[in-house]
Structures are given as C-alpha cells and as structure tokens.
Amino acid sequence: MDSEGYSVKRSTSGELDLVPDINSGSLSRCGVTAARSREFRGKSLRPLLIVEAANPEWTSVPLVGWNLARAISSRTNALIVTQARNRGAFLRAGLVPDRDFLIVDNERVAGALHRLSEFVRGGTNKGWTAVTALASLAYYSFEWEVWRLLRERLIDGEFDLVHRITPLSPTSQSWLAPRLKRLGIPFVLGPLNGGLPWPENFLEVRGKEKDRLSMVRGAFSLMPYYSATRRHAAALIAGSRFTMSEFPQECEDRAFLIPENAADPDRFPFQQRDFDGRNLSVAFVGRLVPYKGADMLIEAVARYMGPLKIDVLIIGDGPQREELERQVQARGLQGKVRFAGWVEQKDLAAAVSECQVLASSSVREFGGGAVLEAMCLGLVPIVADYGGPAELIDATSGIAVPFKDRETLIDGFAKAFETLERHPARIAALSAGAGARVRQKYTWNKKASEIVDIYAWVLGGASACRSTTLSFGKGH
Known part of the structure; x- marks a missing residue:
C-alpha cells in the first residue's frame, strides 16, 4: 500500500519499512493532502495512548510501556491512560494527573485474576503463559473502564487516534477496536510480541518452567474480539519477526516491524571495550x-x-x-x-x-x-x-x-x-x-519517531473519512 509522502516497502529480511517519498505531492487515500497530514505531526497531534502496564520503577513490559509512552509524549500532545497500580510512580516521575495521564482502576478484576494466576502458575517465576492468559482476560475489564471514562471525549473528537502500546501480548484482544472504527478514530496496535515456540529439543526446559499452556497457545485466536482487533486496526506493529508472521494475510498492507525494546544512551553511555587477548x-x-x-x-x-x-x-x-x-x-x-x-x-x-x-x-x-x-x-x-x-x-x-x-x-x-x-x-x-x-536503530527516541511516522501515514489515509462517522455511536 503506497500513499503519497510515504511508501511501505518490504525489505529482503521481511521487514515492512515506512519510506519517505521525497518527491511527494498529496496523500491520495480519502483525498487528504500532504499539507493536511503534516498538521498531525508534532505537538499538534493528539493521540490517546493506552498503556495498561507502564512503570519507570519496574522492569520488563511495564518499563517498555513507560519508555515508549514518554518518548511519544515528548513528540506529541499525548494523553496516557494507565492502570491504578502505576499512579504513584507516575507522580514521583513528575507527571501531572489529567494533563499528562489518567488512571483507570480495574483492580477488583485484575487483582482477583492475578491472585488466581499465582495459584495456578506452579511456583515463583514459572508458568508465565498461564499468567499472561489470565492477564489477557483482565484486560477486557481495563478497556471497558477506558471506554466508560473517555467515551464522550472520544465521540467529541478530542483524539486524533488511539494507540494501544501495552499489553504487548498478542493474546490480549481489544474490545475498543470496533467501537473506534465506528467513530472513525484510527486504532494503532503494538508493538505486539510473544508466543515464540519452544525449540523442539528443549521440551525438558519447558517442563521445568511449568509452561504447559503454551502447548495450546493457538487457542487464543478463539478469544472474543481476536478477529475484530486485527480487522479494525489501522496499523499493527510487530515487535519481532515471529509475531509479524502470525498476523493474518489481510493485515499485511498495514503491518510494521519495530522491535519491542530499545535503550537510552544517556542512561547507558558508550564505553569502548578492548581485549588484551588474555x-x-x-x-x-x-x-x-x-x-x-x-x-x-x-x-x-x-x-x-x-x-x-x-x-x-x-x-x-x-x-x-x-x-x-x-x-x-x-x-x-x-x-x-x-x-x-x-x-x-x-x-x-x-x-x-x-x-x-x-x-x-x-x-x-x-x-x-x-x-x-x-x-x-x-x-x-x-x-x-x-x-x-x-x-x-x-x-x-x-x-x-x-x-x-x-x-x-x-x-x-x-x-x-x-x-x-x-x-x-x-x-x-x-x-x-x-x-x-x-x-x-534502537533508541526510544528513534522508536518514537518511527511510530509518529506511522501515525502520519494512518491519518493521511483515515482522517478525512472521520467526519462522516464522528457522530456515530452516541448511544454506545
């Protein structure tokens, strides 16, 4: 799929790259001009960032969510929506409630399912597939609360697009995706990552990890809103080549490969390493x-x-x-x-x-x-x-x-x-x-820049269509 101003190219490695078209004229899809697309760049762009897990004081997925959301926010007029457990860390980091972020409290459901996952996982640091599966069920309640909290603001057109950053797991489906589609609000999903199969000669290690549920992981495609999430996403970002390969073929023309992780050069300064041979x-x-x-x-x-x-x-x-x-x-x-x-x-x-x-x-x-x-x-x-x-x-x-x-x-x-x-x-x-x-290639600023380019591509194709559907769903 090519749009004037940007072209999507597949490299020999299978990556889908967003390539600037230097001699661009207008963004042709839905008749939006390149000048109109540029209105959505920089601080004038208003994305709603759904980042259920985002915490600068933790590691793994919450740290990915925090770093990416903050890097995107530095380039846009973003509003971050996150889970109540992250409130204290956001405040300690200097973010201002209502201006920079909103808190969604689904802890009654999320806490209960987390306690259940601790019971079924088979030990500390084991059974992560079961933990992810139960967290994916809890996520439905999180999106319901997001809709309840922000429905009128979404209907009123405050946000140019909605980007779900975390959960990263492809097993977490989006209840919001079809509703946003009816409102004409583009929905960006990712980076998604996870589900890498166990190497076939390491099944003993899988047993030690008590990862029995991975044997039937494909059943996640039967979860409610699995197809709708992918069908109604304006862009999908894969965090790995394996996840990219799992996207349905119908998503190919709106799928991008951006690795899940990045690094901060200020926090991790370069030091040349030498070796004396001994x-x-x-x-x-x-x-x-x-x-x-x-x-x-x-x-x-x-x-x-x-x-x-x-x-x-x-x-x-x-x-x-x-x-x-x-x-x-x-x-x-x-x-x-x-x-x-x-x-x-x-x-x-x-x-x-x-x-x-x-x-x-x-x-x-x-x-x-x-x-x-x-x-x-x-x-x-x-x-x-x-x-x-x-x-x-x-x-x-x-x-x-x-x-x-x-x-x-x-x-x-x-x-x-x-x-x-x-x-x-x-x-x-x-x-x-x-x-x-x-x-x-792999700083948070570089990643955020690539994602804002995807926003521009999405809005170049979708923003002009929004006016015809903005009022739809007043009663939803």
Whole structure:
C-alpha cells in the first residue's frame, strides 16, 4: 500500500519499512493532502495512548510501556491512560494527573485474576503463559473502564487516534477496536510480541518452567474480539519477526516491524571495550530460571580449554541460583564465576564496566532489552540464535550462536570464546559496531519517531473519512 509522502516497502529480511517519498505531492487515500497530514505531526497531534502496564520503577513490559509512552509524549500532545497500580510512580516521575495521564482502576478484576494466576502458575517465576492468559482476560475489564471514562471525549473528537502500546501480548484482544472504527478514530496496535515456540529439543526446559499452556497457545485466536482487533486496526506493529508472521494475510498492507525494546544512551553511555587477548570478562544479565540458560553458559566456560582467562559475572537472581552455585563448585569454577544478585538498572553500567562481552544464552527470548542495553554500553553480545536477541544484531555488532539442542548451544558458546581467542581485535570492532547500531536503530527516541511516522501515514489515509462517522455511536 503506497500513499503519497510515504511508501511501505518490504525489505529482503521481511521487514515492512515506512519510506519517505521525497518527491511527494498529496496523500491520495480519502483525498487528504500532504499539507493536511503534516498538521498531525508534532505537538499538534493528539493521540490517546493506552498503556495498561507502564512503570519507570519496574522492569520488563511495564518499563517498555513507560519508555515508549514518554518518548511519544515528548513528540506529541499525548494523553496516557494507565492502570491504578502505576499512579504513584507516575507522580514521583513528575507527571501531572489529567494533563499528562489518567488512571483507570480495574483492580477488583485484575487483582482477583492475578491472585488466581499465582495459584495456578506452579511456583515463583514459572508458568508465565498461564499468567499472561489470565492477564489477557483482565484486560477486557481495563478497556471497558477506558471506554466508560473517555467515551464522550472520544465521540467529541478530542483524539486524533488511539494507540494501544501495552499489553504487548498478542493474546490480549481489544474490545475498543470496533467501537473506534465506528467513530472513525484510527486504532494503532503494538508493538505486539510473544508466543515464540519452544525449540523442539528443549521440551525438558519447558517442563521445568511449568509452561504447559503454551502447548495450546493457538487457542487464543478463539478469544472474543481476536478477529475484530486485527480487522479494525489501522496499523499493527510487530515487535519481532515471529509475531509479524502470525498476523493474518489481510493485515499485511498495514503491518510494521519495530522491535519491542530499545535503550537510552544517556542512561547507558558508550564505553569502548578492548581485549588484551588474555583476560576475557563476560556478563550474564537476567533472571536465574532454566530457559535463560545460565547453566549452559557456565558449562561452556568449563568446556573451553584454551589459554584465555575467562571470568563470568552473573547479574540477576531467581529460583535456579542455588543449583547454579552448586554447578560452579562441581566444575571447579569458584574463581571464575561470580554471582552479583539483582542490580538496579541505574547501577548496571557501573556493574559491567570491566566486562567486554554480554552472553545471552536464553533459548526462548522474545525481546532482548538487556542485550540492547549492553550493546549501548559497548559490550559485545554473544547470543543464542533464536528469537528476539538474534534479530537485534548483525555481523558488525555481535555474534549469533546457532544451535539445535543443549549440547550444540554449549559448544557454540565455547567456540565463540575460541574465535575471540584467535581474533582478539574483533572485540574492539564489535564493541564499536554494537554501540553505533543501537544509537542508529534502537533508541526510544528513534522508536518514537518511527511510530509518529506511522501515525502520519494512518491519518493521511483515515482522517478525512472521520467526519462522516464522528457522530456515530452516541448511544454506545
């Protein structure tokens, strides 16, 4: 689908890119001119950002939601709608209620389903598919409260579009999508990410994670509003190639690929990493649970028989820690592997200041936020070649380790150490490449800029049609 001013192009890697058309005339769809489209750029643009999970004091999805919403807000006149649990963090960050954000309180439903998920998940840091499934049910109540709170303002045309940023999971459907369509208000969805299949030779790890529900994950397409959510979205953003591949074919001409995670160069300043050919310091950052693969990294260090002195700093904590500590002792690596426990994000740069490499041995990683933060700092990523992290690097910025099973993954990391032993200058080159790649492609500001471009594309095709339907649904 091409519109004057912007063209959607599919690259050889399968990405859908929004390409500026320098010799543009008018945005032809619905007769909207390029000048009209530019009215929706910058601070004059009024998006409603639905960000159920958004919190600068937490990690994972809430931190993604916060960072992306704030970056978009810095470019537009956005209003953020978030869940009541985030109110305190928003206030501490200096945001003003009603001006910058609104609170939606569906805690009666969300809290009850969260307690149920804690009961059925099978242990702390386990059964994440079950947790996501129950959270997706709670999200219906969240959108109902959004509609109740903002229905009249939506009908009155206050917002140019609505963008649901979180939940990130494709299993969370939108009850609002068809209602917004009737009002002529464009609905943007994403980045969506999740559902990456378990590698077939890691079913034992899946069992340890008590992830039984992933075996029937495809049933989420039977959830209410699954088809309507995708059919009525003006644009869908995929956070990974796998999620992109799950979009129905009918969505192809309005689907975009923008990775879920990003990094803040101010918080993660670049430091050139060099290697003397003798001492290699490796960082591991993540929860200590089976699928993250810290045990396989430890085994790879034990298996490496070359002259390098390798030490590993494990940052993170979790139920597998005692098992990992026993493994270190059994393999005689007490002087080579250290456990730092949890480290606050603000302290991460200092914690890894002496490291040259980040090892990401996770066998089922959706996003890869820790990888981007490490690259931003100048660490060289060595990643398992499956899922999100492998999509973030190229040959100039990291090393991807192909694998079929546990043994090939361990051997792959050991061989990566051997490669650095033979070619010590690669550390400096890859360090520079990693830092440059993040700043060129994967900052929150870059992501927000790409999304605002999608807004302009959407409004160029939909805004002129809105006047004919704006009054529809007064009684809804």
